[in-house]
Amino acid sequence: MKLRRLKAIAVKEVLQIWRDPRSLMIALLLPFTQMFLFGYGVNLDLKHIPICTFDREGSQQSRDLFKHFQASPYFAIVENVRTYQEMVTAIDRGSCSAGIVVPPDFSERLNDAGTASVQAILDGTDDNTANIAWGYAAAVVGSYANDIQIAALDRQGRALQQIQPLSVQSRVWFNEDLVSRNFIVPGLVAVILALVGAQLTSLTIAREWERGTMELLVSTPVTSTEVMFGKLLPYLVLGWVDAAFCLAMAALWFAVPFRGTLFALFLTTTLFLALVLSIGYLISVLIRSQVGASQIALVVTLLPAMLLSGYVFPIDQMPVAVQNLTYLMYARYYVTIIKALFLKGADISELLTPILFLVIYAVAVVALAARAFRKRLT
Amino acid sequence: MNERAAAEPQIVAEDLVKRFGSFVAVDHVNFRIGRGEIMGFLGPNGAGKSTIIRILCGLLRPNGGRALVAGIDVASDPEQVREHIGYMSQKFSLYRDLTVEENLKFFGGIYRVPRRELAERVRFAIDMAGLRGREKALVATLAGGWQQRLALGCAVLHRPPILFLDEPTSGVEPTSRRRFWDLIHALAADGVTVLVSTHYMDEAEYCHRVALINQGRIIATGSPEELRHTALGGELLLLECASLGPTLAMLPQAPGVLDCSVFGNALHVLVRDAARSLSELTTYLEQNGLRAIRIERIEPSLEDVFVQLIAADMAKRRAAA
Numbered sequence: 001m002k003l004r005r006l007k008a009i010a011v012k013e014v015l016q017i018w019r020d021p022r023s024l025m026i027a028l029l030l031p032f033t034q035m036f037l038f039g040y041g042v043n044l045d046l047k048h049i050p051i052c053t054f055d056r057e058g059s060q061q062s063r064d065l066f067k068h069f070q071a072s073p074y075f076a077i078v079e080n081v082r083t084y085q086e087m088v089t090a091i092d093r094g095s096c097s098a099g100i101v102v103p104p105d106f107s108e109r110l111n112d113a114g115t116a117s118v119q120a121i122l123d124g125t126d127d128n129t130a131n132i133a134w135g136y137a138a139a140v141v142g143s144y145a146n147d148i149q150i151a152a153l154d155r156q157g158r159a160l161q162q163i164q165p166l167s168v169q170s171r172v173w174f175n176e177d178l179v180s181r182n183f184i185v186p187g188l189v190a191v192i193l194a195l196v197g198a199q200l201t202s203l204t205i206a207r208e209w210e211r212g213t214m215e216l217l218v219s220t221p222v223t224s225t226e227v228m229f230g231k232l233l234p235y236l237v238l239g240w241v242d243a244a245f246c247l248a249m250a251a252l253w254f255a256v257p258f259r260g261t262l263f264a265l266f267l268t269t270t271l272f273l274a275l276v277l278s279i280g281y282l283i284s285v286l287i288r289s290q291v292g293a294s295q296i297a298l299v300v301t302l303l304p305a306m307l308l309s310g311y312v313f314p315i316d317q318m319p320v321a322v323q324n325l326t327y328l329m330y331a332r333y334y335v336t337i338i339k340a341l342f343l344k345g346a347d348i349s350e351l352l353t354p355i356l357f358l359v360i361y362a363v364a365v366v367a368l369a370a371r372a373f374r375k376r377l378t
Numbered sequence: 379m380n381e382r383a384a385a386e387p388q389i390v391a392e393d394l395v396k397r398f399g400s401f402v403a404v405d406h407v408n409f410r411i412g413r414g415e416i417m418g419f420l421g422p423n424g425a426g427k428s429t430i431i432r433i434l435c436g437l438l439r440p441n442g443g444r445a446l447v448a449g450i451d452v453a454s455d456p457e458q459v460r461e462h463i464g465y466m467s468q469k470f471s472l473y474r475d476l477t478v479e480e481n482l483k484f485f486g487g488i489y490r491v492p493r494r495e496l497a498e499r500v501r502f503a504i505d506m507a508g509l510r511g512r513e514k515a516l517v518a519t520l521a522g523g524w525q526q527r528l529a530l531g532c533a534v535l536h537r538p539p540i541l542f543l544d545e546p547t548s549g550v551e552p553t554s555r556r557r558f559w560d561l562i563h564a565l566a567a568d569g570v571t572v573l574v575s576t577h578y579m580d581e582a583e584y585c586h587r588v589a590l591i592n593q594g595r596i597i598a599t600g601s602p603e604e605l606r607h608t609a610l611g612g613e614l615l616l617l618e619c620a621s622l623g624p625t626l627a628m629l630p631q632a633p634g635v636l637d638c639s640v641f642g643n644a645l646h647v648l649v650r651d652a653a654r655s656l657s658e659l660t661t662y663l664e665q666n667g668l669r670a671i672r673i674e675r676i677e678p679s680l681e682d683v684f685v686q687l688i689a690a691d692m693a694k695r696r697a698a699a
Binding site: 011015019020213219222 | 456474475476490532
């Protein structure tokens with residue numbers, strides 16, 4: 001490999017990128033819009049679940065119970081209905097996801113028998129929301145029950161511990177406020193870099209074939225590794241700009257806590273960029289048409305990076321066969337790394353496994369691309 | 379065989395064969411080209427000219443035979459060959475989104491022209507191509523003739539001893555073409571070996587030696603002079619007559635006539651002996667109720683030679699098939 005030739009290729013590539021607004025647009029505008037769209041669009045936090053109340057009693061206790069619902073950040077009472085039919089209609093329309101029904105003998109049973117039940121009717125169309133709503137509703141009712149018990153014990157002059165000897169004191173680590181954005185945004189950076197990186201380089205060899213410049217290039221003594229590294233280098237610089245931009249946006253705009261070191265971030269991000277750029281390059285070598293290569297790069301990177309990287313959908317919840325498939329999905333390693341860097345403040349030594357996988361992957365793709373590039377016409 | 383080619387062959391093709399599927403693009407081709415020689419490949423489109431050149435540049439692998447360029451076997455060491463050659467492909471293949479100077483510097487880098495020579499070589503190429511004052515112009519904005527000269531400039535920037543020019547003047551206006559050939563001659567005078575393909579008949583006259591290629595085979599080689607005088611196997615008469623059709627039908631049966639073809643509004647008649655046929659033909663036509671307005675001996679042009687040779691080659695192939 002001769003540095004002089006590599007430099008000639010790199011300089012030429014920079015000039016071409018500079019004069020081709022399309023590739024610059026992909027490089028600079030796409031990450032920006034994607035960060036915004038997904039950063040705001042994907043939110044797994046359930047708050048203000050719309051509910052309706054059906055109070056069949058109208059007592060002090062039933063009103064107290066609904067006050068608890070009103071006070072909860074997870075629920076918003078959007079309607080107070082007077083008949084069962086109205087509640088059904090409200091759920092059917094989708095204006096509320098759950099209905100809370102207080103029976104007509106609620107306070108009577110509570111005062112006499114000391115136990116009563118409340119009915120929750122849930123819209124199970126979205127099972128996830130229904131599950132969470134059910135959990136939150138149980139918690140709200142539970143806290144109201146607690147209040148009643150404390151009041152009752154107070155009257156009897158006994159302490160709470162006597163009836164509730166054990167309790168869980170939970171403390172959340174890494175994402176203390178349990179904000180889903182903190183979990184999603186770092187992974188989003190990985191998805192965007194995977195997508196944009198492969199797009200950028202997917203055009204570079206195909207363009208030379210389409211414009212006929214490849215015929216002359218292959219007649220020169222330039223080697224396939226010189227062409228590859230000469231072409232990847234300028235895109236790595238563009239990739240750094242994109243990465244810096246996305247990461248800064250994650251930390252500053254979306255306020256995701258960053259607890260790792262910049263050195264570890266730079267090292268792992270560079271490694272990941274090298275990999276995604278080489279994948280785009282490999283596709284470009286194999287496909288020889290700009291439109292085809294760009295589309296294949298999109299299909300190969302976007303869906304797997306979204307679905308199989310663990311960026312939103314947890315890998316350990318997938319069927320075993322699919323889990324095994326995710327090992328092939330290079331984005332998952334960087335998703336693991338970047339989440340650990342942002343939230344856990346992990347150190348390089350704790351990330352050696354995913355880093356090793358990325359290195360193996362990158363070496364394999366680079367070797368494959370160098371071999372696939374033939375200095376021949378067909 | 380030309381003396382220079384025998385003494386110092388720079389390009390050697392031995393029994394080259396190239397097939398694309400069942401189509402035989404190059405069919406057992408042999409030739410040698412000597413140092414400083416300009417060899418022209420002439421032939422119709424699809425004859426296999428570009429394919430041979432691409433094989434010699436190491437861009438295509440032949441199915442049979444051997445190619446040596448600068449004494450190096452192309453099949454076994456294409457990279458070594460590429461250090462010694464300059465190539466201008468049929469389709470324009472410089473970077474249109476780069477300027478004149480950027481293209482030259484790019485190829486200077488690719489061929490590792492020594493840095494202290496580079497500025498001088500770029501200047502030389504710009505002067506040669508007549509592009510002074512246009513150094514900063516994007517190649518896309520240049521007219522066809524200028525683009526072609528720039529392509530030649532890029533091909534010779536690293537002083538290659540061997541040049542492959544594949545239809546370098548296609549789409550270039552005649553005055554530019556003339557200038558282009560002057561450049562090629564200047565290079566050859568410096569000892570550069572040039573293999574150039576063209577389908578312009580008049581350009582064949584500029585070559586030291588011409589190979590006529592038809593359907594993958596070389597059907598004649600020689601200097602333009604040799605081809606004009608020996609390749610036809612006879613002498614040429616121009617015949618103007620009253621009724622072209624009947625005359626054309628009648629002539630092949632006339633004594634001493636080898637062939638005849640329409641040329642404009644007259645006939646070109648190939649005969650064994652021009653002096654005898656001049657007197658005999660008029661009589662023969664009159665005996666058959668036809669009349670010659672004018673009949674004279676002419677010097678055959680290369681075009682006559684090629685039309686004749688290709689027609690003969692086609693007839694031979696048909697007979698064989």
